[in-house]
Amino acid sequence: MSEYERQDPEEIEREIGQTRNRLSRDIDELGNKLSPQNLKEEAKSAIKGAAQGAASNVGEQARRTGSRLVEVIRENPLPVIAVGAGVTWLLTSALTVRCRAAGWPATPIPDPSGAREIAGRAVAGSGAGLVVQ
Numbered sequence: 848m849s850e851y852e853r854q855d856p857e858e859i860e861r862e863i864g865q866t867r868n869r870l871s872r873d874i875d876e877l878g879n880k881l882s883p884q885n886l887k888e889e890a891k892s893a894i895k896g897a898a899q900g901a902a903s904n905v906g907e908q909a910r911r912t913g914s915r916l917v918e919v920i921r922e923n924p925l926p927v928i929a930v931g932a933g934v935t936w937l938l939t940s941a942l943t944v945r946c947r948a949a950g951w952p953a954t955p956i957p958d959p960s961g962a963r964e965i966a967g968r969a970v971a972g973s974g975a976g977l978v979v980q
């Protein structure tokens with residue numbers, strides 16, 4: 848005799864009802880987990896966590912790079928000075944060429960008042976604050 852043959856019909860129906868209730872509860876929980884709102888919240892949470900991790904990594908990388916840069920400068924001051932002098936020379940040369948092309952003196956003198964125009968020209972944004980010698 849099998850187990851079900853020994854049970855009375857009411858007991859079998861009760862077990863079927865319990866199983867039905869468990870299945871219904873499981874399906875409801877699954878539906879809640881897979882709801883668009885819940886999926887959206889989980890995705891937002893995952894993206895936020897990944898973004899925070901990436902930002903942390905970028906910050907750490909920047910700190911290491913800055914630290915290495917300072918270390919290189921301390922270990923090699925002469926090449927750094929040479930590069931700085933070269934950049935200064937390049938910028939000064941470019942300014943001299945632009946000044947000569949505009950008919951201004953090659954060595955502009957800052958205008959302390961900032962109110963004068965260059966050689967009577969009112970060119971917006973070019974040469975403001977320079978005085979013609």
